Amino acid sequence: MKVYVGSKTYNFQGRLKVEELLHKLNLHPQSNIVIRNGEIVTEDEYLEPEDEVEIIHAISGG
Amino acid sequence: MKCRRCKDKGISSKAIIFLPHHNLSLCKNCFGEWYEYRLRQTIKKTRMFTPGEKILVAVSGGKDSLALWYALKKLGYKVDAVHIDLGIKEKDYSLISREKAENLGKRIKSHLHIVSIKEHLGEGIPELHWLSGRSPCSVCGLVKRYFINLIAKKGSYSCVATGHNLDDEVATLFSNLLSWDVDLMIRQAPVLPEKKGFARRVKPLVRFTEKENLLYCLIHEIDYIREECPLARGTSSLLYKRLFNEVEQTSPGSKLRFYFNFQTNLRPLLPNKSTARLKSCPSCGQPTTSDNLCAFCRLKERVRSVEAQKKQKQLD
Numbered sequence: 001m002k003v004y005v006g007s008k009t010y011n012f013q014g015r016l017k018v019e020e021l022l023h024k025l026n027l028h029p030q031s032n033i034v035i036r037n038g039e040i041v042t043e044d045e046y047l048e049p050e051d052e053v054e055i056i057h058a059i060s061g062g
Numbered sequence: 063m064k065c066r067r068c069k070d071k072g073i074s075s076k077a078i079i080f081l082p083h084h085n086l087s088l089c090k091n092c093f094g095e096w097y098e099y100r101l102r103q104t105i106k107k108t109r110m111f112t113p114g115e116k117i118l119v120a121v122s123g124g125k126d127s128l129a130l131w132y133a134l135k136k137l138g139y140k141v142d143a144v145h146i147d148l149g150i151k152e153k154d155y156s157l158i159s160r161e162k163a164e165n166l167g168k169r170i171k172s173h174l175h176i177v178s179i180k181e182h183l184g185e186g187i188p189e190l191h192w193l194s195g196r197s198p199c200s201v202c203g204l205v206k207r208y209f210i211n212l213i214a215k216k217g218s219y220s221c222v223a224t225g226h227n228l229d230d231e232v233a234t235l236f237s238n239l240l241s242w243d244v245d246l247m248i249r250q251a252p253v254l255p256e257k258k259g260f261a262r263r264v265k266p267l268v269r270f271t272e273k274e275n276l277l278y279c280l281i282h283e284i285d286y287i288r289e290e291c292p293l294a295r296g297t298s299s300l301l302y303k304r305l306f307n308e309v310e311q312t313s314p315g316s317k318l319r320f321y322f323n324f325q326t327n328l329r330p331l332l333p334n335k336s337t338a339r340l341k342s343c344p345s346c347g348q349p350t351t352s353d354n355l356c357a358f359c360r361l362k363e364r365v366r367s368v369e370a371q372k373k374q375k376q377l378d
């Protein structure tokens with residue numbers, strides 16, 4: 001599956017739970033929203049190899 | 063995961079978020095309703111403002127302030143906004159931020175005041191940071207406070223609403239606690255009453271996390287600047303936010319307890335030692351604790367004198 005995080009793109013093989021993907025990318029569930037094929041998903045959902053995934057980071061500084 | 067609210071009504075719908083601190087899973091529609099109900103309740107319970115009052119929202123172009131502006135307008139409050147163009151050229155940060163604010167204003171048909179720092183001071187925040195010797199965040203805060211207060215007073219707004227969220231407030235409280243800065247802790251509250259020359263300041267998003275504000279923007283297609291402020295990289299607030307997210311993960315509700323138990327249990331006990339009296343700046347008339355020019359006018363003087371020196375060198 002293709003995963004977009006900001007300007008970076010990652011490729012992952014096989015089926016993954018959203019929370020596993022966040023863990024692999026060292027991203028915190030408290031501060032990120034995962035969008036699968038245009039739909040917002042919760043951490044217990046599964047992502048399939050053909051899915052396009054976008055992760056949006058919520059934390060801002062200043 | 064299913065939406066718990068819909069389930070209670072006998073409907074089955076897919077949740078888009080699980081809020082562990084409320085033990086609540088919500089679908090798109092229920093999240094929007096929950097957010098707006100909670101926002102209205104926060105405003106009412108903490109007596110921030112009433113529906114008839116004229117409110118000025120300070121919008122940066124980021125997700126929190128734009129979500130606030132949109133939600134207040136949707137809930138029927140009398141709201142306008144102000145955007146301060148900070149003159150940060152790196153990655154077109156200020157240009158994009160301004161566009162996001164202007165676009166939302168047009169979309170929701172709400173008036174937006176725009177103040178360009180460069181037009182008023184001749185320089186943007188990066189240059190003012192070097193000229194003043196203050197940190198970028200400090201000089202940015204100074205000029206923002208000055209212009210937002212000026213617009214609020216000139217436009218006869220009852221209060222200024224900012225997009226500070228729970229994560230911001232927790233990070234600030236933790237930072238003040240680390241240095242036991244009692245004066246700053248006293249001033250940290252969801253409502254700061256009007257003082258001589260200073261408009262009332264309120265933080266209606268204080269019960270919402272950054273993630274909840276981001277989600278509100280996404281479901282309402284509110285286009286915000288995703289880029290981090292290039293001058294805020296490496297700030298300690300980002301570290302504290304990461305730290306508290308770790309705490310929240312193992313102990314849901316910690317952020318809300320940390321901030322609101324401080325407000326109810328400790329803040330009322332803190333001695334208000336501030337003896338500083340507010341005076342009017344002899345140059346601009348805005349409130350200041352200084353006997354001479356206010357910090358903003360001193361910054362203005364500094365810019366003028368550096369520019370005069372530059373011109374003199376060119377003539378020489």
